[in-house]
Every structure is written in structure tokens, then in C-alpha cells.
Amino acid sequence: MNQRRNTVLYIASSLDGYIATKEDSLEWLFKVEGEGDNGYTEFYETVDTILMGKRTYDWIIQEMEEFPYKNKECYVFSRSSYEDTENVKFIHEDIKSFVNKLKNKDGNNIWVVGGGELLHSFIQENLVDEFIITLAPTIIGNGIPLFKEGNYQLDLSLKGIKRFNQFVELSYVKKNPLLDKTILK
Template sequence: MENNRKVVCYIATSVDGYIATTEDSLDWLFKAAEGQEGDMGYAEFIATIDTVVLGRRTYDWVMAAENGQFPYQDKMSYVFTSTVAEEHAFVTFTDQTVSDFVKALKEKSGKDIWVVGGSGLLHSFVEENLIDEWIISIAPVLLGKGIPLFKEVNVESSLKLKSVKSYGDFVQLHYKKL
């Protein structure tokens, strides 16, 4: 295992920059993905990850969508929360600052770290300039409103394009931080 871990945001967005509807629905994404060939690079990506990081709202959404079965049982998994954390066999709940958390993780050997979402947690990572790579799949949908991928931030980051791939009607942009 290398000790050169990266924090990666792998996420899908609508063409107009939303990651979910105002009701937290991803039905638009699942509908857009119907009939697309393959997994749009997910299997290749997930093989590079051994740690997943979620915000509390995203965790709750995932657990509801997966009928209480946590989908990343083979990964170290952390949920950022400010509420009292229950115990879960596959998840560690934390209220650390994202900068302290990432520093501690990067000092350990392992694979890359996936910031699954949501928008609030991602905002904290962006504000601290902690995302090393962005893999953003753009779905062929305009939502008009919803939960934005990016909130207004007080930081500027320069990125370098690593690749552009198309998967049917989807486009995937892969950037690394300079």
C-alpha cells in the first residue's frame, strides 16, 4: 500500500450543476442512466478506494435507499455528524474538523479516500482545499433547481484536466488539483 493517498470527489451532476432535487431525489439520475451501457467507470474507480466519507444527510439517504444495508461494508467508512451518533458495525461517526480528519487519514497507508457527499460536507472539503481529484459525471438532464454541487466558497482552486470520457449520453470530467 502506498502512503500517497488522494481525496477524490466522484459524483454525478445535472448539466445545470445539481446533485439532487430539492426533495433529495436522485430519480432523475437513475432515469438518465437507464439503458446506458456499463457502469460508467464505477468499478474501475471503486477499486482505487479503501475509505469512504459521507455527510450525515447522505448517510441517512443511502441507508433508506438501501433498506438499511450499508453498501460500502468492505471499506473504512466515516460519517461526519454533529448529532449523537449511533453505533454501526461498518461506520465510524465523527465530528472532527475535515482538515484534521484528512491529515490523520493521509498519514496512514492505504488507497484513495472518496468523499461521497453530500453538498454540505463537500463544501467543507472545498473550503479547506482538500479535494485532490474531481471525477464529475454530467448527466443529460436540466433540473432548474435543487441541491447544487458547489455552494459559494471563499477559496480558489486551479485544476488540470486528466481526462474526458463519454458514456452514452453522460460525460465524465476528471481533474486533479494543481
Template sequence: MSQRKLVLYIASSLDGYIATDEHNLDWLFNVEGEGDNGYSAFYETVDTILIGRITYDWIMEYEKGVFPYKGKECYVFTRTKQDDNEYVKYISEDVVQFTKVLKNKKGKNIWLLGGGDLFHTFIKEKLVDEIIVTIAPVLLGKGIPLFRDNSFQTLLSLKSTNRFNQFVELHYEVVKKYT
């Protein structure tokens, strides 16, 4: 049985930020895309979503309390114990061990949705298999970086590129044999 892939799927400004310092994404919605910019096709490849607590809270506020990922198995990583609800299970245990077990379960790919601290941990621990980043033609100058400063290197192999009007999607596979 082959292991499920953990895929980081996200949008970024050209200068590498996923949100402003205030967690604002208005800049992203001001760019002219094409259809849903490939979102639906990607969404069909996953059955599980991993979300950091700050990102989850932002999504719920933005969606006015309506959970947008119904029908998917969703886990929210949090440092404080929370009660599960009908859509998400809160995870306060070790994220690395939890994810290794999850990747070995049968199913479709796993979407690493956000946020920045979670990305850093997953990449550092070599849990990410693919990175799909959609670049918006915007320079934010500062904000929440897609990738934090780190003391490790990760080699990627380009799988594909797609253009959605003003957006460019870059799809990479993480090269696991790199040391």
C-alpha cells in the same frame, strides 16, 4: 511515503445540481448509461469512504437498510454523537484535522461521497486532490448545487474524459500551487 488522494466522485446535472431540493435522484437513474458508467473501476481505487450524515441516511433509505460499501472503511460525519455500527464510524470531531490524519495513513485513495456541505468544506480547506464528476444530460433548474457560492478559487487540470452513452465523465486534478 506519498499521501493518499482524496477524490470527489459524484454525478451532477448539466446545470450543476447533485439532487433536487427534496434530495431526490430519480432524474439520474432515468438517463441511459453504459454498464456501471465506470463506477466499478473507480471503486477499486479506494479503500476508505467519507460520507455526510444526510447523504448516509439517504443511502440507507434508498438501499432499504442494506449497507452498499461493505469491505471499505467508512466514516460518517455528523454534528450529533452517534454510536458506531459494524459498517461505519461516526465522526463528530473536526473534519479537517481528522481528514489530514487519514490522508497520511497507508492505503488506497479516499472517496468523498457526499454531501454538499462536506464538499464545500473539503475544497475550501484544499483537502481535495481529484474531482471526478459524471454529467447527466438533465437540467434540473434548481436543487442542491454541486458547488456552493464561495469566496475562493480552485484551479483544476483535466486528466481525462470518458463517455458512458449519455453520461460524460470529467476527471480533474486539483492544482495545489494555485493561490
């Protein structure tokens, strides 16, 4: 029997809960003094599949000299039809059924890279198993929120805390109601 793969959000956020400015800038993030690669390599080795939205993909293509996920299976969710590239496959099908198919395949963790729209869909469909959020000691006032307003509630349990100089990484997993119940005698 194979074990279901976990879907993990691994992302950085400002202290006030934004993942980028309204202009999609991450300049505020790169000004923060970290430690090494802030745990990125360690995390990256635990995943073999990358999921992202089209807006995040476009930012990566525009801002980075080279596609950073060449050695991983990479899917980009889009409402429009695009031709697959050597690095990514574009997905237009139902998010929940597609992700559940991935989770039932053998493999390592599945990384939800972003962005906010895709994450919102994943949360609404209860598809994220673990949240690893690295907080930067920066308040940017407005921008693209990590969590969009919505009609949902997720109960999480703290798995761990790591510090990388000025960054703090918080790791949460979904609570398992069966494990959280105690029997009163």
C-alpha cells in the same frame, strides 16, 4: 517513505450543477441511459476509505436495501453524536485534522461520496485532490448544488474525459503551481 493518499470526489451532477432535487431525489439521474455501471466498479476498486455527510448517510440507509460500502472503511461526518455501527464510524472532530491523518496512513484513495455541505467544507479546507464529476444530460432547474457559493477558488487541470453512452465523466486534479511554472529564456 509512504506516499500521501489522494482524496477524490466521485459524484454525478445534472448539467446545470445539481446533485439532487430539493427533495433529495435522484430520479432524474436514473432515467439517463448509461453504459454498464458507468465506470463505478473501476473507480471503486481504487478506494479503501469512504467519507460522507450525515444527510447522505441517511439517504443511503433510507433508499438502499443494503449498505453499499460494507467492504470499505466508512466514516460519516456529523455535528451530533451518534453510536458507531458495524458499517460506519461517526466523526465529530475537525475535518481537516481527521482527513490529514487518513491521508498520511498507508492505503488507497479516499472517496468523498457527498453531499454538498461536506464537499463545501472539504473545498474550503483545500482537502480534495481530484474531482471526478459525471455529467448527466439533464437540467433540473434547482436543487442541491454540487458547489455551494463561497469565498474560494480552486485552479484545476483536466486529467481525462470518458463517455458512458449519455454520461460524460470529467476528471480534474488540483494544479501544482510548482509544476505549472515555466522558465522563460
